[in-house]
Amino acid sequence: MELTVAVIGAPVGLKGYVRLDVRTDSLRERFAPGNQLNTNPAKHGPLTVQGLRKQGGSIICAFKEITDRTAAQALTGVELLAPALSELAEDEFYPYELEGLLVKDLAGNELGTVNRLVFGSGHDYLEVTTPEGEDVLVPFVKALVPEVDLEKEEVVMDPPGGLFPGHGTALEAR
Template sequence: MQLRVAIIGQPHGLKGEVRLDVRTDSPEQRLGVGAVLETEPPEAGPLTIKKSRVYKDSLFVAFEEVNDRTGAEGLRGVALVIETDEEEERDDEGWYRHELVGLEALDPDGYTLGTVTDLETMPAQDLLVVEEPDGKITRVPFVQDIVTEVDLEDGCVIIDAPPGLFSDEDIIIADGED
């Protein structure tokens, strides 16, 4: 199974260095000098990390296969992936995208809200992307107060959504009359 460990961001300088949007808790282990990483899309790689440094809380790397800014610009948005074993130890508080995609989204009473189609990593918090039965896409903040349970064995997530987050919920609109 493949696991995204970083997304290649903007180039830095003229010699092909890029900023990485890190998606792993172990960047020093998975993104160290000499690491050979597969890519999404596959035709962009594999890429070998030649140089790595941290500057202002960002990880910058240079790849052996890229020697200039033009080549680095062509990699923007490419995902760096590794093969992982299902048995690999993981943080009980975290979830991988591949574990969440396809889960049924239910409200606390067991009614279907839709299906999880993606996990978007954002600066403040992650978002679960849920496709509702009518095809509407809803982004749900992936926080404990809203996503109260993730049950991989039963194939579902329980979402205690605030009113109006999902399209079929009743929305009360004040008419302005007393």
């Protein structure tokens, strides 16, 4: 199984360097010089990591196959893929496993569908699209998301009052 470890952003300079929108906690391991990464779409890869550096708040990467700005610009938006490193613990999930799961409250009422996992600095968030089409960000913490059942393809939430109108308990009651 391959996971998205980064998405290629804008080119940097004239020699084919690119910014990365990183989606992995194992940056140095995934982007060690000489590592090959598959791409989505596949026609752009595989790409061989030549070097990696930080520049300001950005991660900049050089690939052996990309030698000029024009080639780098053609890769904007391309996903970089790598095999999963290890099995996850029972309460850990890959983002792709959560996308599309049905979201219910503790009483079994449907709240929406998980659209995506949003990475945060303190904790991550589940972006839930309600049946009315609104997107709601829910902190992905045990107190609010006590259960994720991949076999049933559902997430059980205990949202605070006001997060999903008509569902959840008020903060004062917690």
